[in-house]
Every structure is written in structure tokens, then in C-alpha cells.
Amino acid sequence: MTTLLKICIFLALPVLFASLQASELPDADDYAYGWAVNPDRAADLYQIQLPLEVYQSATDPALRDLGVYNRAGQPVPRGIVRPAEERTVAETSVPLVLLPLYSGQDTHAQSLNLLVKRNAEETTVSLESFDQPSDFRQPDKKLTSYIVDLGNHPQLFDALDLVWPESNNSFIGHLNVHGSDDLQNWRLIGSGSIAFLSRDGERIERRRINLTDNGENDRYQYLRLTWRDVSDDWSLAQVTGIKNSHHVDTTRESLKLAPSGRDKADGGYIFDTSGPILVDRVGLQLPGDNVTVRASIYAWSETKAVAGARAINPHWRRVASGHFYHLRGGGNAIISDSLTIPLQRFSRWKVVIDKGSTDLALHLELGWRPEKLLFVAQGEGPFQVVTGRAADAAEGFPQQQMISDATIHQLAQQHNLIGSAELAARIELAGPGRLQFADPPLWGRWLIWAGLIGGVMLVGFMALSLIRELKDADQS
Numbered sequence: 001m002t003t004l005l006k007i008c009i010f011l012a013l014p015v016l017f018a019s020l021q022a023s024e025l026p027d028a029d030d031y032a033y034g035w036a037v038n039p040d041r042a043a044d045l046y047q048i049q050l051p052l053e054v055y056q057s058a059t060d061p062a063l064r065d066l067g068v069y070n071r072a073g074q075p076v077p078r079g080i081v082r083p084a085e086e087r088t089v090a091e092t093s094v095p096l097v098l099l100p101l102y103s104g105q106d107t108h109a110q111s112l113n114l115l116v117k118r119n120a121e122e123t124t125v126s127l128e129s130f131d132q133p134s135d136f137r138q139p140d141k142k143l144t145s146y147i148v149d150l151g152n153h154p155q156l157f158d159a160l161d162l163v164w165p166e167s168n169n170s171f172i173g174h175l176n177v178h179g180s181d182d183l184q185n186w187r188l189i190g191s192g193s194i195a196f197l198s199r200d201g202e203r204i205e206r207r208r209i210n211l212t213d214n215g216e217n218d219r220y221q222y223l224r225l226t227w228r229d230v231s232d233d234w235s236l237a238q239v240t241g242i243k244n245s246h247h248v249d250t251t252r253e254s255l256k257l258a259p260s261g262r263d264k265a266d267g268g269y270i271f272d273t274s275g276p277i278l279v280d281r282v283g284l285q286l287p288g289d290n291v292t293v294r295a296s297i298y299a300w301s302e303t304k305a306v307a308g309a310r311a312i313n314p315h316w317r318r319v320a321s322g323h324f325y326h327l328r329g330g331g332n333a334i335i336s337d338s339l340t341i342p343l344q345r346f347s348r349w350k351v352v353i354d355k356g357s358t359d360l361a362l363h364l365e366l367g368w369r370p371e372k373l374l375f376v377a378q379g380e381g382p383f384q385v386v387t388g389r390a391a392d393a394a395e396g397f398p399q400q401q402m403i404s405d406a407t408i409h410q411l412a413q414q415h416n417l418i419g420s421a422e423l424a425a426r427i428e429l430a431g432p433g434r435l436q437f438a439d440p441p442l443w444g445r446w447l448i449w450a451g452l453i454g455g456v457m458l459v460g461f462m463a464l465s466l467i468r469e470l471k472d473a474d475q476s
Contacts, residue, residue: 025398028069032388032434033057035423037068037381043419045412047081048373048385052255053426056275059390059435061345063371064397066387070379077376078399082278083250083369090245093161096148096223098239102141143235147183148223150241156219157241162194162207164236170197172329173230175209179220186224193332194227202292202323206334208242229330250369256285257349257364268298268352271364276347281367283338284324284351286360292325293356297339297364300348319344321354338367374418385423389434 028034035054039046050063059065068078160177177190190211197204227234255277259269282297298316324336349364373385392399412418 024401025067025075026389026392026395028067028073028075028384028386029429030389030434031065031067031386031429032432033426034384034386034429035426037383037385037421038424039381039419039421041419043377044417045374045376046383046419046421048421048423049251049370050373051370051423052253052275052277054275054385054387054423055277056273057426058275058387060393060397061276061347063387064400065389065392066373066385067399068373068375069384069386071381071383072379074379075399076378076383079374081372081374083371092243092245094157094241094243096160096239096241097151098236099147099149100143100235101145101147103144142232144226146225146236146239148225148239150221150223156189157211158244159208159210159242160190160223160225161240161242162209162236163238163240164196164234167196169231171195171230171234172197172327172332172334173227173234174332175225175227177209177211178224178226180222180224181220183222189220189223193334194230195327195329195332195334197327202294204323204325204327204334229332252367253370254281254365254367257366259351259362259364263350263352266352267358268350269362269364271349271351273347273349273366276345277366277368278343278345278371279341279366279368280343281338281340281365282320282349283336283365283367285363285365286324286326287362289326289328289333291357291360292323292327293360294321294323294354295356296321296352296354298350298352299344299346300350301346316350338365374412386429388432389430390436391434 037046037048054063054066063080066078066080068076070076156179162175172193172195175192175194176188178186179189180186190209192209193206194209195204195206225236225239255273257271257273260272261270262268263270284293284295286293296318297320299319301315301317320339320341322336322339326335327333349366351362351364353360375383377383
């Protein structure tokens with residue numbers, strides 16, 4: 001079966017079974033909230049990057065209570081497309097040659113020598129100081145910068161990794177990287193904090209400076225490294241250029257949360273996202289300067305038999321732990337990076353301080369790659385996205401049955417059948433009352449049990465009657 005034929009069948013099936021699906025699915029007004037869909041062009045299918053508000057309005061962590069309806073109020077096939085796995089970026093490292101410059105030396109072309117060596121196989125260009133050998137240090141001169149001759153690697157690296165001699169002196173400094181082709185005209189292409197700290201048994205180092213990519217295919221022959229806020233005897237031992245084999249272009253979202261309370265059992269800070277977001281990064285934002293803690297981050301996990309039933313074995317599950325800090329030296333600051341975790345879809349989080357001050361005005365930072373809603377443009381628009389109906393769980397999530405082949409997203413993308421769309425402002429439909437599962441009244445439950453018992457008795461009576469008739473037939 002060809003790819004195009006699969007897509008045609010996918011688009012035709014909803015029309016054939018539209019009446020059956022409409023009879024099985026709730027009406028759009030049965031859901032708590034809705035959003036009008038604003039497409040960018042006419043298309044057979046549409047995809048929408050789901051905003052945080054949708055997660056905060058759904059009752060099911062997997063968004064199975066999310067549906068799409070057309071102008072006539074009929075449900076259309078839809079599916080949730082999870083973000084593609086982030087690829088690991090392969091790095092190539094290239095050792096670079098450093099030429100130190102001291103006070104009194106100039107970085108203009110007339111103060112430096114360019115040495116060109118040619119042979120049958122290659123041409124090599126190198127740089128040397130005009131007045132002193134590169135390894136000669138005069139006692140009255142101060143190291144002020146380094147020139148890096150990229151030699152056979154005239155390219156803009158993605159980053160530089162720095163190595164300096166081991167020292168007992170802690171510092172937080174700043175390093176700038178400029179690029180040039182002629183040693184006269186320099187352009188800032190990288191800047192960042194560098195640091196070496198040893199505190200409370202923890203070692204903190206910042207040795208990588210990311211370089212900018214301006215999309216202009218910049219290729220420099222020389223780099224100049226300058227610094228500030230470090231000791232006078234600070235120097236570099238080695239610099240390595242880092243080049244990524246490819247770049248990962250991924251849309252990411254983040255959310256900063258303030259604590260909503262404390263756990264009396266362990267003093268942990270409680271956070272609530274008001275909706276189950278599919279999170280893959282966590283971090284802490286610490287107040288003020290020179291704050292460092294070791295902390296564990298937990299997510300609240302619970303198993304429910306059916307919607308509305310009491311939670312069975314609810315518990316906190318640790319998803320990450322690490323060293324978090326916000327440190328400043330002079331005008332330079334270093335802040336701990338977020339931690340990458342396996343995908344976690346939870347709405348309640350907790351931070352427990354394992355080491356350090358337990359009374360902080362900290363914030364929890366969550367990062368995620370938004371999922372996409374894919375739906376078939378069946379019937380006339382405008383279309384409406386709805387969610388927020390706890391009863392969907394008891395009914396087997398009828399909206400979840402509306403999508404067919406899981407590969408339809410990739411197939412439709414290959415044939416340019418997918419249009420983009422955005423959601424308008426949220427409106428209230430049935431209201432927040434639909435977010436809670438309503439148990440049937442007591443008399444209703446008695447009627448259900450009475451019906452079940454009566455049914456069992458009826459089946460038993462029919463079975464006994466059949467047995468008697470069989471015995472009578474055998475005797476006759």
C-alpha cells in the first residue's frame with residue numbers, strides 16, 4: 001500500500017464512520033473549556049503546539065480528554081503527537097595553539113609576524129610575536145591576552161574549552177573572545193563567566209565559553225582571548241575548539257514556580273503546575289548571591305482505579321538530585337544549569353534541601369518540549385478544541401479512539417498536507433464542575449446492584465429450567 005493511499009484511507013474513514021463516532025462521543029458543551037482554532041491556511045490536517053493553558057485545563061495526564069469539533073458540533077479525528085527525541089549532539093574537539101601577549105605588545109599586524117610555509121602538499125600559516133618569542137616573559141610585563149592561530153581550521157567553533165593550571169585560589173572571572181582575519185579589525189563572538197570554586201566539599205568549575213553563530217558563515221583566522229576579575233598570575237595552559245556535528249532545533253518552554261506550601265514530614269517545598277506537563281528538565285532558582293545547596297526533586301505519583309476513586313498508594317518519587325548554586329564574584333555570576341531527567345508527566349513537585357539552608361525563597365524551574373495536537377479538517381470550520389471532562393475516564397476515553405495510524409503525522413508532513421494553527425483565548429463551556437468525577441447517587445448505586453443481582457438470578461433460573469427440560473427429554 002503506497003504512502004499516499006494510506007493517507008487517503010485515513011482521510012476517508014472518518015466520513016464513513018462519522019455518525020457512529022458522533023453517537024459515542026460527548027457533545028462539545030459537555031467539556032469544561034474550549035478554544036477556537038485559528039488556521040494559517042487551508043489544509044487537510046492541522047497541527048497545534050499545545051500551550052500551557054491546555055495542560056492546566058485537562059483532567060487526564062495523557063490529554064485523553066481532549067477533543068476537536070467542527071462547526072456542526074461533530075467530533076473529528078485527532079491525536080496527540082509527542083515531541084521527537086532530542087538527538088545527542090556529537091562534538092569534535094580541536095587543540096588550538098596559544099600565543100601569549102604581554103603589556104606593551106600590540107595585537108595589530110605591524111607588531112606580529114605572519115609566517116607562511118608552503119610545500120607540495122599544503123600551505124601553513126602561523127603567527128609569532130615580532131619582538132619576543134612566544135614563551136619569553138619579561139619580569140616587568142603582565143600577561144594581558146592570548147592570540148589563537150586557527151591555522152588549518154579557519155572556522156567559527158561552537159565553543160571553546162579552557163584549561164588553566166591547578167590552583168588553590170578560587171575565583172569567578174569573565175572572558176571575552178574576539179575574531180579577526182587581519183589582526184586589526186576584531187569582532188566580539190563570545191563572552192561568559194569562568195570559575196573555579198571549592199566550597200563545602202563541592203567543586204564548581206566553568207571552563208566553556210559558547211561562541212555566537214550569526215548566520216553569516218563567519219570564518220576567522222585568529223581569535224583573541226581577554227579576561228578580567230582574575231588574579232594577576234592567572235594564565236591558560238590549553239584551549240580546545242569545540243565543533244558540533246549538527247544543531248538540534250527544538251522548541252522548548254519553561255515555567256518558574258513559587259512554593260505553594262511545605263511538607264510537614266520532611267520540610268520540602270511543594271509546587272503545583274495546575275496541570276500535568278511532560279517535563280524533561282528541572283532546576284532551582286536561588287535567591288540572592290553566594291547561595292549553594294544540595295537538593296532532591298520529587299514528583300507526586302498516584303495510581304487511580306477509575307476517575308473519582310480514592311488514590312491507591314500515592315507517593316513522592318525522586319526524579320533528580322544535584323548541586324544548585326547562584327554565586328557571584330565581582331560583577332560576574334555563575335548559576336547552576338538545569339538537570340535533564342527522563343520524561344515525567346506530573347502536576348505536583350517537591351524540593352527537599354539535603355544540604356544547606358532550608359529556609360530559602362527558592363523557585364522551581366521546569367522545562368519541556370510542547371506536544372502537538374493533530375486533527376483532520378473534517379466538515380466545515382471553524383473548529384474548536386475542548387478538554388476538561390473527568391467522566392471521560394469512566395467511559396474509556398472516547399476521544400482517544402478518534403485517531404488511527406500513529407504514523408499519519410510523518411506521512412502527512414512528507415506530502416505537505418499539514419497546516420499550522422493557533423488557539424484563541426480560552427472560553428468556559430460546561431465550567432470547572434466537569435473537572436471532578438461525580439459519583440452516582442446512593443439510590444442509583446442500589447438500583448445498579450439490584451439490577452445486577454436480578455440479572456444473575458434470572459440467568460440462574462433460566463439455567464435451571466433448561467436443565468429440567470433436558471432431564472424430562474432424556475426420561476421420555
